[in-house]
Amino acid sequence: MxxxxxxxxxxxxxxxxxxxxxxxxxxxxxxxxxxxxxxxGESAVDCSSLSSMPVITFNIGGRNFDLRPEQYILKVASGGSEQCISGFTALDVPLWYVTISIMLLRYSHSWLKAAVSSSSDVCDPIHGRPQGTR
Structure with a gap:
C-alpha cells in the first residue's frame, strides 16, 4: 500500500x-x-468550467499555435459519467513536452514535420529556429 x-x-x-x-x-x-x-501527474478539471478557461498559445518555429480548452482538456467517459483531465502533465524536470496528439487536433502533420529541426541543428529554444538565423 x-x-x-x-x-x-x-x-x-x-x-x-x-x-x-x-x-x-x-x-x-x-x-x-x-x-x-x-x-x-495529470490533473482533474471541472468539466463545467471549460468555457471560462483561457486559450493557451505556444510559439513553435516562429508560429503561434492557439489551443482552446476543448483541445487541451481531455474528456474521459467512465461508467456512464464524464471526467475532464488536463492535457498538460507535470514532470520533475525543467522541460515542456507537447504531445503530438494535441498538435494534430488542429495542425497538419506536414507542417509539424517541417517545423521540427533536424538533429544536427543547434536550436534556439526561445525562437524555435537554428541559432544565427535571426
Missing part, C-alpha cells in the same frame, strides 16, 4: 474514533481526493 493510502486509512480510523460519522469522513475524503495530484 502506498504511503498516501496508509495515511488516509490511519486518518479515517482516527476520525471514526473521535465520533465523526462515516458520512462526514467520506465526504471530507472525497474533497481531499479532488485536490491531491494524481501519481501519473
Amino acid at each position: 502506498c504511503s498516501y493510502c496508509e495515511m488516509a486509512v490511519i486518518w479515517m480510523q482516527n476520525q471514526l474514533v473521535q465520533n465523526k460519522s462515516l458520512e462526514q469522513v467520506l465526504n471530507y475524503l472525497d474533497e481531499l481526493c479532488e485536490r491531491i495530484p494524481s501519481p501519473m
Whole structure:
C-alpha cells in the first residue's frame, strides 16, 4: 500500500474514533481526493468550467499555435459519467513536452514535420529556429 493510502486509512480510523460519522469522513475524503495530484501527474478539471478557461498559445518555429480548452482538456467517459483531465502533465524536470496528439487536433502533420529541426541543428529554444538565423 502506498504511503498516501496508509495515511488516509490511519486518518479515517482516527476520525471514526473521535465520533465523526462515516458520512462526514467520506465526504471530507472525497474533497481531499479532488485536490491531491494524481501519481501519473495529470490533473482533474471541472468539466463545467471549460468555457471560462483561457486559450493557451505556444510559439513553435516562429508560429503561434492557439489551443482552446476543448483541445487541451481531455474528456474521459467512465461508467456512464464524464471526467475532464488536463492535457498538460507535470514532470520533475525543467522541460515542456507537447504531445503530438494535441498538435494534430488542429495542425497538419506536414507542417509539424517541417517545423521540427533536424538533429544536427543547434536550436534556439526561445525562437524555435537554428541559432544565427535571426
